[in-house]
Amino acid sequence: MTYCVAARVNEGLVFLSDSRTNAGIDQISTFRKATVFEREGDRFITLLSAGNLSISQSVREILQSHSIEDEQTGEPLTLWTATSMYDVARVLGSAVRELHQRDGQALREQGVDFNVSMLLGGQIGTEDPRLFQIYSAGNFIEAAPETTYFQIGEAKYGKPVLDRILSSDTSLEEATKCLLVSMDSTLKSNLSVGLPLDLVVYRTGQLGQAHILCLDEDNAYFKYLHNSWGPKLRAAFDAIDNPVWSLESSAEHPIARTQSRFSPLKKVTQSAGSTAP
Amino acid sequence: MTYCVAARVNEGLVFLSDSRTNAGIDQISTFRKATVFEREGDRFITLLSAGNLSISQSVREILQSHSIEDEQTGEPLTLWTATSMYDVARVLGSAVRELHQRDGQALREQGVDFNVSMLLGGQIGTEDPRLFQIYSAGNFIEAAPETTYFQIGEAKYGKPVLDRILSSDTSLEEATKCLLVSMDSTLKSNLSVGLPLDLVVYRTGQLGQAHILCLDEDNAYFKYLHNSWGPKLRAAFDAIDNPVWSLESSAEHPIARTQSRFSPLKKVTQSAGSTAP
Numbered sequence: 440m441t442y443c444v445a446a447r448v449n450e451g452l453v454f455l456s457d458s459r460t461n462a463g464i465d466q467i468s469t470f471r472k473a474t475v476f477e478r479e480g481d482r483f484i485t486l487l488s489a490g491n492l493s494i495s496q497s498v499r500e501i502l503q504s505h506s507i508e509d510e511q512t513g514e515p516l517t518l519w520t521a522t523s524m525y526d527v528a529r530v531l532g533s534a535v536r537e538l539h540q541r542d543g544q545a546l547r548e549q550g551v552d553f554n555v556s557m558l559l560g561g562q563i564g565t566e567d568p569r570l571f572q573i574y575s576a577g578n579f580i581e582a583a584p585e586t587t588y589f590q591i592g593e594a595k596y597g598k599p600v601l602d603r604i605l606s607s608d609t610s611l612e613e614a615t616k617c618l619l620v621s622m623d624s625t626l627k628s629n630l631s632v633g634l635p636l637d638l639v640v641y642r643t644g645q646l647g648q649a650h651i652l653c654l655d656e657d658n659a660y661f662k663y664l665h666n667s668w669g670p671k672l673r674a675a676f677d678a679i680d681n682p683v684w685s686l687e688s689s690a691e692h693p694i695a696r697t698q699s700r701f702s703p704l705k706k707v708t709q710s711a712g713s714t715a716p
Numbered sequence: 717m718t719y720c721v722a723a724r725v726n727e728g729l730v731f732l733s734d735s736r737t738n739a740g741i742d743q744i745s746t747f748r749k750a751t752v753f754e755r756e757g758d759r760f761i762t763l764l765s766a767g768n769l770s771i772s773q774s775v776r777e778i779l780q781s782h783s784i785e786d787e788q789t790g791e792p793l794t795l796w797t798a799t800s801m802y803d804v805a806r807v808l809g810s811a812v813r814e815l816h817q818r819d820g821q822a823l824r825e826q827g828v829d830f831n832v833s834m835l836l837g838g839q840i841g842t843e844d845p846r847l848f849q850i851y852s853a854g855n856f857i858e859a860a861p862e863t864t865y866f867q868i869g870e871a872k873y874g875k876p877v878l879d880r881i882l883s884s885d886t887s888l889e890e891a892t893k894c895l896l897v898s899m900d901s902t903l904k905s906n907l908s909v910g911l912p913l914d915l916v917v918y919r920t921g922q923l924g925q926a927h928i929l930c931l932d933e934d935n936a937y938f939k940y941l942h943n944s945w946g947p948k949l950r951a952a953f954d955a956i957d958n959p960v961w962s963l964e965s966s967a968e969h970p971i972a973r974t975q976s977r978f979s980p981l982k983k984v985t986q987s988a989g990s991t992a993p
Binding site: 596662 | 735748750751752753754755756757758780796870872873874875876877879880881887889890892893894896897901902904905906912914915916917927928929930931932934935936937938939940941944945946948949950951952953955956957958959960961968969970971972976977978979980981982983984985986987988
């Protein structure tokens, strides 16, 4: 598996991907899952991919020369000529479909799903930055103010912290920190996700000049975050009172004081003296 | 789906289950997933179940009268006559297999997996408390000092906090709090897990007298925990420095200072003046 996450906040876009690829548990490799497409002053686009590696690699290759027809002008539309990120998402979706036409049947015959999912985000010209998630069928959805992030791959471990922290108002620095914490939790709980991490942080309107970093186990900030988060989470946990069983307790919120409106748990008993069965 | 989690610490056993069952997203019901078997002074056993509801309900029903042959005495061994939790796990595994014989083929013909997983823990006589996870094939594994907890159902969201907090030395109260935090994170991120919760807290050696509570949205302690954890997690998050991009920064751990040993991210560029494609 893999884990990729991207967020769109008012200040810009943040992309983070791990680099572990595995086929079974004894064939583990490092493959980078992020690609940046840039024409300075005009467009800045980042693509993250998960799923079958042969599919995601080929889609990325096809994408670079792939075109669809512009419905208004009849001209070919590519990732470099599209005037909106929506059209870039369409070009990418079409590239996925082209590969499906080429490889889908042969994969099916071998019992392999045509499984790929991608996160695509960026900015073109004066349009606001946009973020999309593209599925295996080449269809896609877009992030919105109420849903500011997308995840692909091993998404569940790192979801709670995103749900609690991220909103459109989150600063670019905080969003970066939040994605790194989400990744750190995933790294801790799932072996199929591994370092190094690729991080792309893009500030709205810059059309280039993004922070593009590869974080390995020696990165000063990631080491600091990794070493801080565990103890701080522990301290937050310790700051919550333990449950108090006694009803007579003077504790503020004893766990047993409230009578539940549900029936008691099913309990099957035998008296102490009974013989069985 | 559902979420059940159980922990074995030195002081005893803690079991926690939600009560949501869904078939698709528009058929949601409340079914309790915990059962307690008790003969005071002799044995205290708790069973949590996940998977296909028709299977887990039937297994629980079968279990109550099911027996296997004791290899040494030839006598029938039931949940009430077994002298070790290991043998109770064998009786439960055998009950799963009996149901598989009865329903497995018919389910397969309808394209339904024989899918059930259970957590079984308790204490019999002077034996130490033990905790088992039982699979669909009736086979099982046991928790050990290095791996003190088992989860079934929607396990991923709530795993990071267990990995960071739980060990054999964790007190019974702290373990209870930890399982509740794990459940709270899961409730927040996955709609297929829902209140009320069934909580069973058993102290080693008591052979009865466990705390058996049903926690709904009005429970004073769960409300307190739910309302505290979000803000405390947020405060822990805020206490970690944001990343600093600048290399010249006086910050202790700027994210860009360390040179990664990996190659820079793949970047496809076009010069500003180029025409496409």
